[in-house]
Amino acid sequence: MSTDTTTPAGPAPIEDTDARWPAMLNEWAGDLWRRSHRNRASDDWPPEWILPAVGVAGVLLVALLLIGLVLPLLRWIGRFLVDAVGGGVDWLRDWSISHVVLDPVRGYLAAHSAGLPIDADTLWWTWCAAGVGLFTLAFLARAVAARLGWILYGVATVAMVWAATTGPARTTAAGIAALWWIVLSLFALRRPWTQQRVTVHLPELPWLVRMLKRRE
Template structure:
C-alpha cells in the first residue's frame, strides 16, 4: 500500500520583473486574488476572519454615515428650528400685523360712535366680543347662523380698514385684513371630518318583479 507524500502545490512566487511600483502592485494583487479564489473553493470557506472583518467594516460604515451625514443634518435642522422659533416669538411680540388691522377698525368705530347711547370704548369691545363669539360658534358647533355672521363680520372689517386708511397703504392694509380673515376662516368654515351618508330608496318596479318571478 503506497501513500501519496507529495506536498501540495505551492503558489508560484511573485516574480520581480519590474522594479516600478505599478507593476509590482499589479502582480501582488493578482497573487492575492489567486490565493483568495483557491481558499474559496476549499472546505475552509468562509474563513474565520471574514465575519469579524465584515462586522468591523459595517460598524465603520455606520459610524461614517452617522458622523458624516446624520449628525450634521440633525445639527442643521436644530439650528433652523431654533431660528424659526426665535423669529416667530419676535413676530408675536411685535404684533405689528395685528395693529395694521385692529387700529383702523378702532379708529373707524371711534369716529362713527357719535350719537350712540354707548361710548367708543364699549362699541370697540362689543365688536371684538362679537367676532370671537362668531368664530367660536362657527368653529366648535358649526352653526349656520354663526358662519353667515362670520362672513359678514370679515367683510365689514375689511371695509372699515379700507375706509379708515388713506394714501398708498390703503390697498395693502385691506389686503392684510382679508388675509387674516381668510386664515381664520380655514378653521371657522371648515367641513366636518366625518362624511355624511345619504340613503336613497329606489321606487318599486312591478314589471321587474314580474320578470324575476317568471325566471324562477
C-alpha cells in the same frame, strides 16, 4: 543489479511569503473561484475571522454614514429650528402687524359711535366679542348661521379698515385685513372630517316584480 525504490519527489510546496492583504484577498478569491467551478467545498472556508471582519466593516460604514450624512443634516435642522423660533419670538414681540387691522377698526367705530346709547369703548369690545363668538361657533359647532355671520364679519372688518386708513397704505391695510380673515377662515369654515352618506331608496317597478315572480 540494484533497484531504485525511492519515489519521485513531487513539486515542492509553494510557501506564501506575501502577507499583504491584497495578495491574501487575491488568493482567497482564486480559491473560491476554483472551488465553485469544481463543485467542491473546502474545509478551510469560510475562515473564522470573516464574520468579525464583516461586523467591523458594517460598524465602520454606519459610523461613516452618521458622520458624513446624518450629523450635518441634524446640524442644519437644528440651526433652522433655532432661527425659526428666534424669528417667531421677534414677530410676537413686535406684533405691530395687528395694529394695521385693529387700530383702523377701533378708529372707525369711535368715529361712528355718535348718537348711540353706548360709548366707543363698549362698541369696540362688543365688536371683538362678536368676532370671537362667531369664530368659536363656526369652528366647534359648525353652525350655518355662525359661518354666515363670520363671512359678514370679515367683509365688514375689511371695509372698516379700508374706510379708516388714509393715504397710499389704504390698499395694503385692507389686503392685510383680508389675509388675516382668510387664515382664520381656514379653521372657521373647515369641512368635517367624516363625510355624510346619503341613502336613496328607489321605487319598486311593478313590471320588474312580475317578471321575477314568473321566473320563480
